[in-house]
Amino acid sequence: MxxxxxxxxxxxxxxxxxxxxxxxxxxxxxxxxxxxxxxxxxxxxxxxxxxxxxxxxxxxxxxxxxxxxxxxxxxxxxxxxxxxxxxxxxxxxxxxxxxxxGLFPASNLDRADAFKWMAWGAVTFGEALQRFLRNTLDRFPEEERSPKSAEVAKKDLAAHLAILNEALEGKEYLVGKTFSFVDISIAPAIPFLGRFGIDVSPFPNVNAWVARCLARPAFARVMQG
Ligand SMILES: N[C@@H](CCC(=O)N[C@@H](CS)C(=O)NCC(=O)O)C(=O)O
CATH class of the missing domain: 3.40.30.10 (Glutaredoxin)
Incomplete structure (x- = not known):
């Protein structure tokens, strides 16, 4: 350590x-x-x-x-x-x-919006992503991987990306008008998808939002390890 x-x-x-x-x-x-x-x-x-x-x-x-x-x-x-x-x-x-x-909402209702998307990212989106990886990555034994389950997970991820794309229509960030922890909780997963063969190009709002978020200096510091 x-x-x-x-x-x-x-x-x-x-x-x-x-x-x-x-x-x-x-x-x-x-x-x-x-x-x-x-x-x-x-x-x-x-x-x-x-x-x-x-x-x-x-x-x-x-x-x-x-x-x-x-x-x-x-x-x-x-x-x-x-x-x-x-x-x-x-x-x-x-x-x-x-x-x-200014990175986390103050009012109860705006916080509910933040909780909603952060839970969605960790549970709904995260579950489909884990399922996809669990059924594709060769670090898991082949007999425990199912191409059919991977295909279903891929479709689920595309459906989730469509929801995210719709939520970002006309918006720079997911909740409120400024960057917040909500964006941090989901955006880093998206570039990761491309590396595993999931096509994110049909979701332009998502791509623009990810680029906006990842351009932040604090993110560059994280990438230094
Ligand atoms: N649901 C957990 C997931 C944590 C997790 O899976 N961490 C991985 C790295 S991405 C890890 O520590 N793996 C080490 C291991 O499983 O031995 C969280 O969000 O904190």
């Missing part, structure tokens, strides 16, 4: 690392943890980063399993409490810091 300071953390560290830095983020580059990493970079709050080597199995070490029994990233220790599941972490960060920074 290698520890570093997040961008905001480096700023805070100038005043001494002993100042309460109550966010410790466990991640691996280019994984589900990237959304949380992106959110932290957008917020610019102090945080400590701990990079896990998944290939070496660091996520299955007993000291890590004691914090996240799922043995997966992301994990955030906030105010001494471990939070697993990327969606839960984004919601926590959104409520704690995001509203003040």
């Amino acid at each position: 290698s520890d570093t300071l997040g961008r905001g953390g480096a700023t805070r560290a100038q005043g001494g690392r002993s100042i309460a830095m109550d966010l410790k983020f466990y991640y691996a580059p280019m994984t589900s943890a990237s959304r949380v990493h992106w959110a932290l970079e957008e917020l610019g709050v102090p945080y400590e980063k701990v990079k896990l080597d998944l290939a070496a199995g660091e996520q299955r070490k007993p000291e890590y399993l004691a914090l996240n029994p799922n043995g997966k990233v992301p994990l955030l220790i906030a105010e001494g409490r471990p939070i697993f599941e990327g969606l839960a972490i984004l919601l926590y960060l959104g409520e704690r810091f995001g509203t003040e920074k």
Whole structure:
């Protein structure tokens, strides 16, 4: 495990690392943890980063399993409490810091819109994506993969992309008029689809929105690992 300071953390560290830095983020580059990493970079709050080597199995070490029994990233220790599941972490960060920074809605109804899309991304869209990958990637045993199930998942993903495309009609961002954690929670999955042979070109609103979101400097920092 290698520890570093997040961008905001480096700023805070100038005043001494002993100042309460109550966010410790466990991640691996280019994984589900990237959304949380992106959110932290957008917020610019102090945080400590701990990079896990998944290939070496660091996520299955007993000291890590004691914090996240799922043995997966992301994990955030906030105010001494471990939070697993990327969606839960984004919601926590959104409520704690995001509203003040203009990255998470303030009013109840706008928050309901945010929750709605973030849950859709993690559950509805995410389930179809997982099903597709589970039935196509050769890291899963061939006898456990079904071309028929992969085909159904691909159709489901296209239907979900159509819903997203419609939601983005005439809009720059998914909820409200500005970029938010809602966009962070879904946009990174889209370029990933192309790499697995899912054609995103019939959904121009989605493509334009993804390009807009991924052009942000905070995202570029996340890509540095
Ligand atoms: N639903 C979880 C999924 C987390 C997840 O699947 N993480 C993967 C990386 S994308 C992982 O840590 N895999 C390591 C392993 O399974 O050993 C979340 O969103 O936090």
